[in-house]
Amino acid sequence: MNIWIVNHYAIPPNMGGLVRHYYFSKYLQKKGHNVKIFTSSKIHNTDINMIKDRSLYKEEIEDGVEYTFVKSRDYKGNGMDRVINMMDLPFKTWKAMKLFYERQKPDVIYTSSPDLFVAFFALRFGRKYKIPVVVEVRDLWPESIVEYNRMSRKNPIIQVLYQLEKWIYKKADQLIFTMEGGKDYICDKGWEKEINLSKVNHVNNGVDLEEFDENQKIYQITDRDLEDDNYFKVLYMGSIRMVNNLRLLLKAAEELKRRKISNIKILVYGDGTEKEALQKEAEKLDVNMYFKGRVKKKYIPYILTKADVNLINLQNSNLEKYGCSWNKLFEYMASGKPVASNVKMGYDLIDRYKCGISREIHSEQEYADLLVELSSMDRENYIRMCENSRKAGEEYDYSVLTDKILEVIEKAMKSKRP
Missing domain, CATH: 3.40.50.2000 (Glycogen Phosphorylase B;)
Known part of the structure; x- marks a missing residue:
């Protein structure tokens, strides 16, 4: 044909x-x-x-x-x-x-x-x-x-x-x-x-699982924050624009600091119109949120597999009821790590495959609660979510x-x- x-x-x-x-x-x-x-x-x-x-x-x-x-x-x-x-x-x-x-x-x-x-x-x-x-x-x-x-x-x-x-x-x-x-x-x-x-x-x-797994083994980067196992690492990968609503995530990082919770580290990989301002604000506030910039696609599998949880972050909109089609979601699944989302989608794949937590988040307090809940998850439940995530990725190869x-x-x- x-x-x-x-x-x-x-x-x-x-x-x-x-x-x-x-x-x-x-x-x-x-x-x-x-x-x-x-x-x-x-x-x-x-x-x-x-x-x-x-x-x-x-x-x-x-x-x-x-x-x-x-x-x-x-x-x-x-x-x-x-x-x-x-x-x-x-x-x-x-x-x-x-x-x-x-x-x-x-x-x-x-x-x-x-x-x-x-x-x-x-x-x-x-x-x-x-x-x-x-x-x-x-x-x-x-x-x-x-x-x-x-x-x-x-x-x-x-x-x-x-x-x-x-x-x-x-x-x-x-x-x-x-x-x-x-x-x-x-x-x-x-x-x-x-x-x-x-x-x-x-x-x-x-996601192309064959390519993902190969790149994860071959293309690795040195990043002290990514390698630090003393922290629970929450990772966001993607565009940094108004629609991605990362200011709410920054406010959640500030809320964690107010609560004196220091074992959660938020890592942001990507670029966009909001990056520079948010990065300066995070540095000024001295919170555990670090902007790593854009990385080449071949390094993404390794980075995602080093996280403890990978994060979907968006503005709430009426479009959510029709379902999601984020490219990053399937790379997140392929990494075999739980996925957390600050929006609740129609036809929600995170809920369907039981591979993370999908929840409507309206405030920094609610967001901080979610991050604490994820970091405190019992080991058995966490491993089950990891396994479910990878199985879901296989269906979307x-x-x-x-x-x-x-x-x-x-x-x-x-x-x-x-």
Whole structure:
């Protein structure tokens, strides 16, 4: 089968962390399929642009997977340059796909949001050339803009985006939601009469266990805080932005200090717009919370396995009821350590697999209570959570999830047959 994956943010593993489609490509190739990824030449959250000249596209083999980087505008942050990048890339992607279509027609197009514009153009391309299209939803966009940026649902731009979203869901041959409550979302929007719910599928994010275990053994770092077994180590890995709500975690660290609890150490790995301010505040308050900066992906397995508990930290929002699709959750599970979350999700995987504690946290006092509870857990219960965590990770191995993707692709192709 000849499969095209179209995703604005399909970043190779050696350049960033948005690697879902790299792993699907890797395992689809192992099953004998040909895969080509179309993505932006501007690598999100980096200063890298793969195309420096006027070329429309550039083909590269990255980590054994074929990428077609399509020329796109540089940007930083979420300003106007990024908006122009999002509006311009779909047109150029169409041109690139048309050139490759003339050489070899794909059997299926598998496109992924949250960029609705690229998904829209990929879907239009498929309809024009009678190619089945699978649309994947990794972020409920624009709903997440409304939730996290406090925009009104009545805003004319948001209204247009909702209509675009609905049209995409309606016209896709098959839909994949990474969060389990995709059907709930469609029904909550009142779209169930226009969108066939039987074509809605769920395939969450995951982890490549083979790679995780290999990297854990090979790529290790020296970090005094990480190695110190005199402390109970609570670890957060990921972005440090407003939506990640790490200020609440900092307040919890301050609350622990007020209680004279000194055996809990909070380690934060990652970067983002909030990091510098939070780090300065933590140093000023002299609390047991340490910011370690961004690390290369290959070191993450070792770091996670050295923690006592790995932490999910987010702002509360109405999106939680539809389920979670955090990449980090499955790496946390693979580490074989308990997972703690300050939000309670619908379809909660932490509760389902009994691999940690998932709890609604509204104050630093409640957060401090949770951290103390975790650090005081009896050994038998702790070991059971560790074992459950690893077993859960095995169910979300990308080699397993790829079979689910193939099932959806085959359903899309069947729906197009005369």
